[in-house]
Amino acid sequence: MxxxxxxxxxxxxxxxxxxxxxxxxxxxxxxxxxxxxxxxxxxxxxxxxxxxxxxxxxxxxxxxxxxxxxxxxxxxxxxxxLREPDELFITDENRWFALLAFLRHLDDPAAQAAVLQRRLDFLTQPASFFWDGDRPLRAADFDDPFRQGLFTIATATTRTELKWLRETLATLTQVS
Amino acid sequence: MxxxxxxxxxxxxxxxxxxxxxxxxxxxxxxxxxxxxxxxxxxxxxxxxxxxxxxxxxxxxxxxxxxxxxxxxxxxxxxxxLREPDELFITDENRWFALLAFLRHLDDPAAQAAVLQRRLDFLTQPASFFWDGDRPLRAADFDDPFRQGLFTIATATTRTELKWLRETLATLTQVS
DNA sequence: GAAAGATATCTCGTATCCGAGGTATCATGG
DNA sequence: CCATGATACCTCGGATACGAGATATCTTTC
Structure with a gap:
């Protein structure tokens, strides 16, 4: 990293x-x-x-x-x-953020969009932190307040990132 | 970890x-x-x-x-x-989340509150990702859209966590 | 009854990073 | 002119984790 x-x-x-x-x-x-x-x-x-x-x-x-x-x-x-998908498919968020910090060096909107699209696919795949099998999880599914908090924070983060990814992808593909 | x-x-x-x-x-x-x-x-x-x-x-x-x-x-x-502050003062969010996942084992609301309070202090200290010296940063301070996105996501995450920390601290100290 | 597949544990080489400590250069204050 | 502190680079031992590969048990299927 x-x-x-x-x-x-x-x-x-x-x-x-x-x-x-x-x-x-x-x-x-x-x-x-x-x-x-x-x-x-x-x-x-x-x-x-x-x-x-x-x-x-x-x-x-x-x-x-x-x-x-x-x-x-x-x-x-x-x-x-920067193009390498392996860097994306890791839990360690720091690595993804590090990649994002320098994605501007990839001097092609289409290539940038491809990276963001892979990240979006990764976040929306069903086998994630937010699913129990094919049922979406809720904070209430956790028995203790600390794991509820963990879930709340993770959910908010992902929601924000997904929103940003979709907006940015829209402008990137609009350009090309 | x-x-x-x-x-x-x-x-x-x-x-x-x-x-x-x-x-x-x-x-x-x-x-x-x-x-x-x-x-x-x-x-x-x-x-x-x-x-x-x-x-x-x-x-x-x-x-x-x-x-x-x-x-x-x-x-x-x-x-x-779980009581050890060193585990908190690290950038690696995974470690803090791992701690949070098992904080319930700390069988004392006051001790739990102390841990959350340290985390809150850590997040609100001025020398953080969100400050340029003593001036708060904004997304517009970044020149490229990807670093703006990074900042937006980080901000939303922190805001959510701070809100949760304050609410949970309030109920924990109410109990004791 | 043989093959395949899930269960269950293990070894070993490698990669990444930390942290304590050491060395050397240059400017500034007393 | 000497101590101190900031600058700048380095070595070495250790901790943590990965990944490829090996091994053994038991059940199910053909």
Whole structure:
């Protein structure tokens, strides 16, 4: 997931690691900044994999910086991932949100619409959190107030997302 | 996170691994059932740690089952975790939701209220996803429609949760 | 009675990320 | 001129989870 975020940020900007770290922190409201021990080794692996290059810049403010830029393979990797349905079919909402944050880089309304459509299909498939077999669940089906709350929150979230997905799909397909 | 879920399910029920696996899958709407390779080794580690015991039962339906029960340390471990604020101060919503799913086991309205209050404090702290410094963000502050959507969904979710938290806190403190 | 399928558990290699700790550079204040 | 703090990068051990594959039991079906 972090790799997707890094590719997303570096797609149209040249940043050094420390700045990238701040961008990532800002994306999640500085709630849980990623650890140095996560970011820097990943950057090295991504460099070794040919996704990005670095250029050492002598220290202006403090220690020397490693300016990072995506290679063409790096850019291709991002676009491939944005189209990649596997990223969508996961419970982990953070991953879907990370994808959404950079979907603008997919420079084609039809391709963007295809991704949103897959997400919509995923959310509306019957085997979801909101169904008991083929019967829709209600908050009252849960016996304790905390699971009722969980259900209420999840329902509201999904309803909001579905509404947004349908509206956005309408404007995207209108354009093309 | 999975350990919390296992403790939650076994707190008042005796289950075998395969059944536990189905319960966990149902909790997330069968969207992403956990892998055998995740569950069974974890159960072994939890047994080694003295959190649960197993009793071999000759096969009734098919292969022999390992019936699992929490030890008193296992029950204590769940209650400790439910009270543990560290579980709340994480971006990963799944973990908070998992905690919520089993908060009923915390058999004291005041303790339950304390947990919800911490979550409320966490969501309303200014350094969040919804603030740019001390200025509240709006969807219009984002330049592309996808990040607008992300913001819209996140806002609606948080608003729903805050409303529920306040209502539930009111009834919990009313009781005590 | 053989094959197929559901039940039930297990091992092992891999991927992702955290967190504690370390190192080095440069600006600022005393 | 020295301490402190912000900047900037790094290593290493550990935790958590996945996924492919193996194994065994029992029932149902042909």
């Amino acid at each position: 972090l790799e997707l975020v890094i590719l997303g940020f570096l797609y149209d900007e040249r940043l050094h690691g420390y700045d990238l770290r701040k961008r990532i922190a800002a994306l999640t409201g500085h709630v849980r900044p990623i650890a140095d021990g996560t970011l820097y080794p990943l950057l090295k692996r991504m460099e070794a994999a040919g996704l990005l290059t670095r250029e050492l810049q002598p220290g202006q403010v403090a220690a020397p910086r490693h300016m990072l830029s995506l290679t063409s393979e790096g850019k291709k990797a991002l676009l491939d991932r | 999975l350990e919390l879920v296992i403790l939650g399910f076994l707190y008042d029920e005796r289950l075998h691994g395969y059944d536990l696996r189905k319960r966990i899958a149902a909790l997330t709407g069968h969207v992403r059932p956990i892998a055998d390779g995740t569950l069974y080794p974890l159960l072994k580690r939890m047994e080694a740690a003295g959190l649960l015991t197993r009793e071999l039962q000759p096969g009734q339906v098919a292969a022999p089952r390992h019936m699992l029960s929490l030890t008193s340390e296992g029950k204590k471990a769940l209650l400790d975790r």
